[in-house]
Amino acid sequence: MTEFGYFLASEEHAPHRLVEQARMAEQAGFQGLWISDHYHPWNDAQGQSPFVWSVIGALSQAVSLPVETAVTCPLVRTHPAVIAQAAATAAVQLDGRFRFGVGTGEALNEHVLGTVWPEAPVRLSMLEEALQIIRRLFTGEQTSHRGRYYTVENARLYTVPDEPIPVDVSAFGPHAAETAARIGEGLITMAPDSGLVDRFRRGGGGAKPVYGGLKVCWGTDREEAVRTAHRLWANQQLPGELAQVLPTPRHFEQASALVTEERTAASIPCGDDPDVHTEALQAFVDAGFDAVYVSQIGPDQQGFFDFYRTKVLPRVRS
Template sequence: MAEFGYTLMCEQTPAMRERTPVRELVDHAALAERAGFDYAIISDHFSPWLAETGHSPCAWSVLGAAAQATRRLPLVTYVTCPLMRYHPAVVAQKAATMGVLSKGRFTLGLGAGENLDEHVIGEGWPPVDTRHRMLREAVQIIRELFDGDYVTFQGEFYDIDSAKLHDLPDQRVPIGIAASGGRSAEIAAEFGDILMINDPMPEVVERFQTAGGAGRPVYGQLAIAYDADAEAVVEAAQKYTDAGYTHLALVRIGADQQQPFFAWAESELLPALRRL
């Protein structure tokens, strides 16, 4: 049976003028747990998709607070780019600390990034084949640091000098890798514990599975607008489960009506989805 998650939307305008989006995101994590969602994901952006939305807080700060505001809810980055804005060694340290704070409820989602967020450091934007090589190298570094030993590394893009993570969770942090095509699906199969794709792409799932990822979880994301029509959501979710997705996070578009949405999700939506 598939698991269903809730998306903490950093970019959305807060529903109440006296509240900040950062505080509301932490509240939403607690509400999602109470409603019965199986996990929560959060984007890791420097800039919002649209400037008009006006918000884009630091995902890692929100995650730390959400870990303390919840007790059972797994938390996932969807996704972090370890190529430019963050050095892979720094990402590994962030993820390990989140693993400790959440008591093993954290999953590190990684991807090759977008110009929207990575251009801010002023280093330009590499072509996709270069970013794929950078991602392979970055994930290799992160995985080695998760082993807990000192790591010295000299690669095409990154150098590491005697780095060691001194605080590691009892359970190794799982790594998900985002893919949108065959090449990235192969990278996910080689280095990832999880495949992450926004849209229903059965051909990418198949490529991941044939490249060595068979049996591993596949995460997707589905945008919905709250109108209390559970069957419409179920019909859309069916496309993902039919394509082999094991996890599907709902993106609740719009900052208003959060409280009634969570109540409806608990009483109607999640039970209907779990019948898939």
């Protein structure tokens, strides 16, 4: 049966607000948490971007829900050996309730050290090598590595969990889905694409779990909810590889000026009709997803959680 979690948007909310939302999500009956890992928000209107590993530490003490990064890029901005230490500590803090979501990232976050931003096929190859390093370090054994992209010398993690940390890989295209099937314990994607799920399963994913994410904007005034979603998340409707190659929030704002409110309304469930929200979640269920993580756009978090607790989650679970 499909589970339903909440997606904490680090781009929109300060650390203490994210922890508060996690508590509300648990009280509302959500079964897990995703949290985004960014250096920048997508645009200045979103306005936040705290360091994810500090927030996860706080979450470990505030809620009993499982937590997963959605997603971390362990390629350019932070070396895989450093990310391995952060993820291992998070897994210990969460006592087996941590999954490590990874992906090939965006220039928006990864170019900040002045490093060349590689093409997508190169980033997939880098991700495979990075995960080899990370998994070896997760064992607690001393590790040295000299590969095509990374060097590690005499590194050992002393704080590691008792059980292996499951690593889920983000993918949005067929080649990436096949890579995720080969190197990950699960698949992360942001659309109810049954074809992508089939490609993942046929490519070696088999019965591995598939997780999806969904942005919504609950509000009693649907037109106002659409305006809020468009103001904060028009970037979600940008086509192709723009989200991977644009370097700054200002560039995303310029590109998002081409996205109309009508397109946002067609892409993001808005308003307070429970049927609209239920149908959006059901699309993931019908596509074979094992869990869906919902993120409320905008400041009215309590209204969203009350609405989902009483009107949406009971419907979709039935």
